[in-house]
Amino acid sequence: MIRFILKLYRLVMRFWNALVFFFRHLDGRVRKGSWLKLNVPLCCDGTGLVSIGSRVTIGYGLSAMLGDGTVRFKARGGAARISIGDGTAFSNNVQIFSERSVTIGARCLIGDCVLILDSDFHDLSAEGRHHLPAVKAPVVIEDNVFIGSRAIILKGVTIGKDSVIGAGSVVVRSIPPGVIAAGNPAKVIRPL
Numbered sequence: 797m798i799r800f801i802l803k804l805y806r807l808v809m810r811f812w813n814a815l816v817f818f819f820r821h822l823d824g825r826v827r828k829g830s831w832l833k834l835n836v837p838l839c840c841d842g843t844g845l846v847s848i849g850s851r852v853t854i855g856y857g858l859s860a861m862l863g864d865g866t867v868r869f870k871a872r873g874g875a876a877r878i879s880i881g882d883g884t885a886f887s888n889n890v891q892i893f894s895e896r897s898v899t900i901g902a903r904c905l906i907g908d909c910v911l912i913l914d915s916d917f918h919d920l921s922a923e924g925r926h927h928l929p930a931v932k933a934p935v936v937i938e939d940n941v942f943i944g945s946r947a948i949i950l951k952g953v954t955i956g957k958d959s960v961i962g963a964g965s966v967v968v969r970s971i972p973p974g975v976i977a978a979g980n981p982a983k984v985i986r987p988l
């Protein structure tokens with residue numbers, strides 16, 4: 797009985813999340829393929845373009861959840877682009893903030909609370925940081941990459957196909973395909 801109620805609750809929440817998503821993104825800044833599964837709310841802010849492939853999953857009931865687990869794709873500024881490939885799955889509370897471009901390939905697994913930034917968002921000089929534009933560089937996450945919980949991926953990084961990023965890593969330089977990388981700053985631990 798309890799299982800049935802839980803299942804029903806999840807179904808209702810999925811429907812509710814889809815409804816909120818639909819009304820929140822009527823203005824056309826979000827393009828999505830078929831079968832977007834919203835286990836938690838998805839909020840796409842900003843004036844840039846967010847493009848989501850088919851069979852993308854947002855949120856996972858059994859994973860850690862802060863608040864309602866909202867996943868946030870924020871394409872700040874008209875030129876910003878966030879693009880998600882087919883079959884990619886995001887755990888809860890993932891945040892992507894873009895001023896240039898963040899491209900995630902197909903069939904990637906993105907752990908809970910992962911943060912992806914393609915900009916410093918502030919100039920680094922003592923005075924300039926209050927008004928000058930920041931350094932920005934595209935982030936590319938290739939197909940079938942697995943990013944562990946709470947990893948941070950910073951501007952200009954490419955993570956090669958099939959690679960794994962350890963939980964809590966801070967990735968400041970590109971990672972080749974087919975390896976496990978971890979730590980702060982993230983370094984290759986071993987090939988897969």
Ligand SMILES: CC(C)(COP(=O)(O)OP(=O)(O)OC[C@H]1O[C@@H](n2cnc3c(N)ncnc32)[C@H](O)[C@@H]1OP(=O)(O)O)[C@@H](O)C(=O)NCCC(=O)NCCS
Pocket residue numbers: 859887906907908943944945960961962963964965976977978979980985
């Ligand atoms: C990166 C990871 C996959 C490595 O697993 P593994 O191959 O079994 O690696 P090991 O535990 O044998 O560790 C190998 C080395 O990497 C280091 N290491 C492993 N994970 C690390 C991490 N997250 N950060 C920093 N160093 C790490 C270990 O300390 C060890 O270093 P040493 O050889 O100097 O002792 C795993 O530790 C990890 O972080 N998994 C992600 C889990 C996760 O977040 N899942 C998503 C939930 S949604």
